[in-house]
Amino acid sequence: MSARFVTGRDAQTDEGGSERPSSSRSSWNTIKPSPKRGRPYSTSLTLGFAMTAIMTALVLVVVLAMVWEGQFMAYTRQNMQSIADSTAASISEAYQRTGELDETAAAAAEGASSLSSDIVVQVVDADGNVLYDDTWARSTTLSPDAAEGAKPVPATVPTAQEALVTSQILDGNGSVIGEVRLWAFGSEALLTKSDASFRSNSYGAIATAAAIAALLACVIGYFVSRGMAQPIQRITSTAKQIRNGDLTARTGVTGADEIGQLGETFDDMATTIERDIKLEHRLTGDVAHELRTPLMAMQATVEAMQDGVLPADDEHLEVVASEVRRLSRLIDAMLKLSRLENGTTEVKVEKTDMVYLVRSLVSAQHQLFHERGLHLRFVDETAHGELYADVDPDLIREAIVNLMSNAMRYTNADGWVKVSLRQDRSDVLVSVQDTGIGIAKEDIPQTFSRFWRSDVSRERVSGGLGVGLAITKEIVDKHNGTILVESELGKGTTFTLRIPQRRERKEKDR
Numbered sequence: 001m002s003a004r005f006v007t008g009r010d011a012q013t014d015e016g017g018s019e020r021p022s023s024s025r026s027s028w029n030t031i032k033p034s035p036k037r038g039r040p041y042s043t044s045l046t047l048g049f050a051m052t053a054i055m056t057a058l059v060l061v062v063v064l065a066m067v068w069e070g071q072f073m074a075y076t077r078q079n080m081q082s083i084a085d086s087t088a089a090s091i092s093e094a095y096q097r098t099g100e101l102d103e104t105a106a107a108a109a110e111g112a113s114s115l116s117s118d119i120v121v122q123v124v125d126a127d128g129n130v131l132y133d134d135t136w137a138r139s140t141t142l143s144p145d146a147a148e149g150a151k152p153v154p155a156t157v158p159t160a161q162e163a164l165v166t167s168q169i170l171d172g173n174g175s176v177i178g179e180v181r182l183w184a185f186g187s188e189a190l191l192t193k194s195d196a197s198f199r200s201n202s203y204g205a206i207a208t209a210a211a212i213a214a215l216l217a218c219v220i221g222y223f224v225s226r227g228m229a230q231p232i233q234r235i236t237s238t239a240k241q242i243r244n245g246d247l248t249a250r251t252g253v254t255g256a257d258e259i260g261q262l263g264e265t266f267d268d269m270a271t272t273i274e275r276d277i278k279l280e281h282r283l284t285g286d287v288a289h290e291l292r293t294p295l296m297a298m299q300a301t302v303e304a305m306q307d308g309v310l311p312a313d314d315e316h317l318e319v320v321a322s323e324v325r326r327l328s329r330l331i332d333a334m335l336k337l338s339r340l341e342n343g344t345t346e347v348k349v350e351k352t353d354m355v356y357l358v359r360s361l362v363s364a365q366h367q368l369f370h371e372r373g374l375h376l377r378f379v380d381e382t383a384h385g386e387l388y389a390d391v392d393p394d395l396i397r398e399a400i401v402n403l404m405s406n407a408m409r410y411t412n413a414d415g416w417v418k419v420s421l422r423q424d425r426s427d428v429l430v431s432v433q434d435t436g437i438g439i440a441k442e443d444i445p446q447t448f449s450r451f452w453r454s455d456v457s458r459e460r461v462s463g464g465l466g467v468g469l470a471i472t473k474e475i476v477d478k479h480n481g482t483i484l485v486e487s488e489l490g491k492g493t494t495f496t497l498r499i500p501q502r503r504e505r506k507e508k509d510r
Contacts (some may be wrong), residue, residue: 019485028321042225050214050220057210072199073190077165080119080182080190084167087112087121088180091169101125101169101177108136109180116191121170122156122181131178158183216491233257245275247274291330294323306472333467340474347392347478354396354428355380355389358421361400373413376404381422389428390503391479399475402468403432403495411436411492426501427481433494439487447485448473472497479503 066351090108095101109132112121113415134154135138159162170176184190190197232251241249250270254261298320304310341343362378369376407417415435422429440448448469479499487493 014293022365023430042222042229042278044048045222046218049217052349053213053217054210057206057213059211060210061203061206066202070200071324076192077162077190080165080184081167083112083115083119083167084180084182084192085259086180087123088167089137091123092171093177095169096172097178101340102131102172103289112180112182116192116194117285118185118194119184120185121179123178125178125182126176157181165190231263235263238266238270242273248276249383262392281451291327294326294330298323298455330467333471337467337471337474340471340478345395345478349390349392351388352391352393353394354389354430355385355392355421356381357393358400358419358430359399361397361404362419365401365404368410372408374408374411376412377416377417377418379418379420381420383423387421387423387428387501389499389501390500395475395478396499399472399497400430400432402472403497405467406495407432407436407493411435415492422500424498425505428499428501430495430497431494432496438489438491439485444485444487448483 058334074389087109090111091101093110109121109123112119112134121132121134122130124130125198133152133154133175138151156163164181164183166182168176168181168182171177174402183194184192187237231251234251234253238249238251245299247270250267251263254260301310301316301319305312305316310316336345359378362376366376404417411417411434418431418433420431420433422431473483476499481497481499484496484498485493486496
């Protein structure tokens with residue numbers, strides 16, 4: 001039985017369409033049982049090769065029957081006609097020498113009779129009297145009412161036009177004095193035994209070639225399908241291992257063809273799944289840690305005040321309030337990230353002067369950076385001091401503030417943070433560069449994961465909520481842009497937002 005997911009109203013109707021009693025029961029099997037065994041791929045491909053060879057042979061036979069057969073019959077008729085014409089010409093010459101068309105002149109037809117025992121040659125005069133019939137030499141049977149000394153009974157002339165060829169015997173003036181008739185003995189298609197044997201042998205050779213071709217196709221198909229099926233079987237086996245929990249399983253299938261690309265793509269997908277699951281596990285721990293820290297602080301402070309260890313004054317109540325605000329900020333950030341990911345946050349695009357937007361942000365944040373002992377400056381690299389783009393100014397402002405806050409948080413005192421703006425073709429580039437602690441090379445791909453912070457940043461008391469960069473990435477994605485991260489440990493990090501100036505899609509973002 002295959003795995004099923006049964007729940008809700010759809011689960012109350014069976015395959016026959018009848019209603020089943022309503023129930024709140026549902027089931028879900030996490031691992032699908034082994035699928036039904038069908039015809040192996042190699043067998044199907046082998047049969048496909050064999051059927052292709054057989055169909056090719058059948059097409060050849062049909063073509064031969066329609067084209068070659070007609071050509072062959074025309075060829076045999078032409079040969080018969082040539083013999084008849086040659087015989088008529090010989091009799092005409094004999095007639096011109098003797099002046100009479102009699103048995104002696106008709107005897108010139110014996111040369112045609114000697115060509116093949118399957119050919120019947122008959123000579124008649126202008127009145128239809130049979131002067132020569134080569135069947136007389138094969139049989140002495142007379143007609144029952146024939147007189148003594150009469151000629152044997154001539155052979156019966158075929159009535160079908162396609163079974164007979166004729167040629168007129170002419171005198172010196174071109175007048176018809178007789179006729180030569182030729183047909184194949186015992187055949188209605190002017191085919192001698194040798195011609196019929198040749199035709200049957202030809203079809204037999206075609207049938208033999210078709211059988212050999214089908215056999216070779218099966219052999220070739222077997223080895224080809226086996227070579228194609230092996231990597232597919234490896235991919236299937238690896239998929240089963242991953243389904244059963246072995247996330248380290250890989251196919252190892254490579255190559256430039258489609259199957260090789262499928263194997264490489266599958267392995268990349270498996271690597272991504274393994275990484276995402278590890279990140280999910282890490283995310284669970286990070287969320288628990290982020291929520292537990294303020295909750296434990298509040299719990300300890302409240303219990304101490306309840307036990308009389310600490311007075312319930314404004315100072316200790318402020319500790320509780322600050323942790324509540326921290327939880328509130330964390331929850332607000334998570335809700336904002338969730339809305340961006342789910343597409344419930346409306347992107348209000350308008351034509352915005354990016355130079356003014358970024359410069360005003362830097363001016364508003366300057367005092368805060370100064371209080372932290374940091375140097376903040378804005379660099380306008382545009383040509384005219386103006387650079388317009390179709391963006392949601394509030395979301396873009398939030399994305400840049402997140403990058404600036406991240407730079408401020410992980411930059412030592414007396415360090416520099418530079419915010420620059422420039423244009424690259426039809427894109428707007430906003431860069432936030434700092435001289436902070438930097439990010440390790442192996443950690444850069446995880447920079448935009450929610451709650452992720454490198455081990456170095458975790459040691460800092462100034463660590464943030466861990467979702468700011470994830471929110472920034474979602475905002476940039478909503479604007480069809482990209483983010484570039486360049487960093488070196490101990491020297492600093494540069495985040496660069498690349499946002500298209502023109503927004504082609506007018507529909508609501510996903």
